[in-house]
Amino acid sequence: MPVEIDVDHVARLARLALTAEERERFRRQLGLILEHAERVREVAADDVPPTSHPIPRSNVLRPDEPGPTLSHEEALAGAPDVDAGRFKVPPIIEAEG
């Protein structure tokens, strides 16, 4: 059976503004894809360890050596909006008063 998902909740978590048409279509399509994907449960037994990475490596460190980095200007060059050498965004909290 297709899986029922709360599209509005997921879209909010994913920070995606969706149109009404997209919400309806994704609800249907994701339900079908998840129904197919659920097959993993048929074989994923408790005694099988999970693998998150094909070649496990841990604590990979490189020498902590100073080197060239992006300049302030380069880092800001692609920003949609800047102000006084900083990234500028719309208000995060309402101004008081």
Add this chain to the structure above:
Amino acid sequence: MPAELCDLTGHELGARLRSGDVTATDVLESSLERVRAVDERLKTFLTVTEDEARAAAARVDEWLTSRGDRRLPDVAGIPLALKDVLTTRGIRSTAGSKILEPYVPPYDCTAWARLRAAGSVLAGKTNCDEFAMGSSGENSAYGPTRNPWDLDTVPGGSSSGSAAAVASGQAVWALGTDTGGSVRQPAALSGIVGFKPTYGRVSRYGLIAFASSLDHVATFSRDVRDAATLLSAIAGHDPADATSLPDPPADYGEGLDAGVAGLRVGVVEDWLETEGVQPAVRAAVRASVDRLVALGASAERVSLPYAEYALSAYYLIAPAECSSNLARYDGVRYGYRAPGASDVVEMNMRTRGEGFGDEVKRRIMLGTYSLSAGYYDAYYGQALKVRTLVIRDFEEAFSRFDVLVSPTSPTVAFRLGEKTEDPLAMYLSDVFTIPANLSGTPAASIPCGLSPEGLPIGFQIMGRLADERAVLRTAYALEQDLGFSARPALLDSVAGS
């Protein structure tokens, strides 16, 4: 008619450059002429870097004039195309997405940095499915690439433009990325060689991330020798990628012509017998196995019992990683920002809603759902266990065989629009390539024949972890034996070729 310079392989051109028979500028102009002749119809490139390419070719010619061919790197002077998910300093890199339309990276990906330093000549950045998510090229925000073999069909994806560029002579070789088959499948559908090395063999630094535990930089070329050469130029440890293998650069062309006598080939019969495999694909793959046996290899049936769950696991793991990787596109630091939002969350949401295409949104939603509270164990956690089972299948198979072979794709190139309305049908075109991404094992696709409609068929060869050479040696032996020399009819209509 004799082939133009741009239709030759990298090693043929390298020999002619060294003999002084042609200049790098001649070679590049031949490629650029082909771009002018076919790119408008194929929609291969998102950016053609003509000026930079001419300067790079001139530097190679200057080297040859002043120093001769001493220590000239193998990749020097050979026109290259790069998938637009690979960052190039000062050159727009869109990942096929509207959200990165204005993005000009301040840094090079490691693979290109190494090629550039070796005198490689970048012809341009190629079209692809948005953020490398797709199997046909149709998810590009800039329109679909067409297959040079038949303009009504797709070249495969997601590295659609890189495949079409090499198949049509606009570039001699190219880099793509392979997360679930995105180099091998388009190589198969476009009649060229695609090679995904072991996970971590090539640094992912500067590869615009889709699914970090599955993403590989991989190569397109017109023959196997070129695949080895191109890989040798980009492989080797990179401190900028913590997942890159510790091994230093190596010559992957070594032992290429050692032959397959005594090689143990496992034939994944279950895949061959799958209902969705076209009869012509099945027949061509079986005939290729027969040729390997005639060349001295032994072939036996092998089973990968959990591989049938690989697709399901992949469509949980890849979207989960995608949903977190793509969280960075928030309209703040670079890329597109939706205008007129009154607060920052509305700006984030509208930027992403307007900036991402359908398939990317679908996968972000899927990944967000499967990682969300209450569903993590049921979906993502279970998928990671299946990944373990798929890896165990490979380990068991490689204890008895040196390489495993199968079709690369169940079908030849399909028609534009044929699968766009049905995501699951599209996902199934990667059913034979996805397992090697879950396990990280090296795998190649080489052309092994044509269907009755005249479309190319790909033969997949998978090897043990870190054993690229066994894959390349097998591919080379089969390629030399088959002598596949067909080329797209489109090229016969191009002036001068």
